[in-house]
Amino acid sequence: MNDRKPVVTDNPWRQLSAYTDARIGLGRAGISLPTREMLAFQLAHARARDAVHQPLDTERLMAELAALESPVLKHGPVYLESQAEDRMTYLQRPDLGRRLSHQSGDRLDELGHSGDAPVDLALVVADGLSSSGVQKNAVPLLSALLNELEADADHWELAPVVVVSQGRVAIGDDIGHRLNARCVVVLIGERPGLSSPDSLGLYLTWGPRPGLTDAGRNCISNIRPAGLTASAASQRLMYLLRESRRQQISGVPLKDRSEDSVIEQGIENFLLR
Template identity: 40%
Template sequence: MSKQLSNKNYLQTDPWENLRSLSKARIALGNSGGSLPTAAVLHFQEDHAFTKDAIYSDLKEKQLLEQLKEFQLPVYQFQTKISDRKEYLKRPDLGKKLAENSEAEKGNYDILFILTDGLAADAINERAIPLLQEILPKLSEYKIGLCLVKYGRVAIGDEIAEKIGSKFTAILIGERPGLSSPKSLGVYTTFHPKPGTTDERRNCISNIHENGLSVEKASELLQYFINESFRRKLSGVKLKAGNDHHLEE
């Protein structure tokens, strides 16, 4: 009896443990008696802390602006009606509107690439420039502008496109952080953007991070959406890409 009881204190592995090599999901954690192993609990707490830090991370505006200027394209800078990170989390509606004093000259671009912090600014700080370095050389036939926006949501691109003038927007934004992906970048594309555009008229490329979609693959898919949007004069649910990037009706 005593031997049987003492066995409950041993760390018990999970028969699915080999699946952990295929995913960052919290599977096959094992158990110690009726509880999770201490290492798994501590790992969860660590990832939760990284996630909280991601939400409160800030854009490295000065650094990003210098990097954007290296592309030798027009660069704009805006801020939304949000004043700080706490307000950003509480008032998503204000993250969709530019501050009252926002001014910009008309540019009449084919494409505006708009970088904004979203819910994980470090995703922009670390991955937005590499993605632009990958995609911009492939778009020489388009007139392109670049834009950096603090405290923005996806829909901020619609107002910016109307103010500056652009046929197409690609919003690079920090996605809602997950426990295994606190620095995930997303890209939302819209053809003929304007205030009031609803989400079914956008295409999304998500989970661009070190354990997800690579910058190279994201660039390939983004180029597909750009070229097809201009060819068909639309974006959103009517424009889809399968694994081979062929159009699906």
């Protein structure tokens, strides 16, 4: 008769892992994690590191953006660079990722938009800390957003879509200011987690200008198929854009009430029980 205990002790919470990417109910082998879970952790860590260091395929992204068709999109995309010359500099000097290179700044000024009448919205795509998050999710999100802008009763005039290599969130302030945009939205690869190396975030700022802080921005994060879908994110962003333009604010004073209608329609919310 074999009385040996199983090497791995299962955890009853394990069945919940079918509904989340979080590491729960991993079980144990003695006082340690099972080998399969340790290997899965190391793989996820490697993928997160790769997401940070993998360069963005800017040629492919520019081609995909150029292929987008919408009545509100009247200009082709523009490619720019930050003052961070390489990836290591970008990671070690966040301040350089917040500024355009002198050549890129001059190129943006040559477009001549600073002296024109203001445009409603500037869209900026930056690689950030996850090139895969941008590569997979930026174009689907922009496509959904353009559909929302077309369907909106109010007219939206857009500046050219700008792609920035080695860019941080705050670089959108300078770009939006140079393009004479009332509002800027920055789409950027988010810091990868062990279960989400391909997440995209976006930051909305009204009245962009150099020197603003994060208190003046609104953020929507975890945009990816396994998180907040492109369609849901574009609807939430559209709500914020309308409210930002109506109130001429962004950041802390601008509250995201896009989900209030769900509660008002009588759909049960366990928080209200």
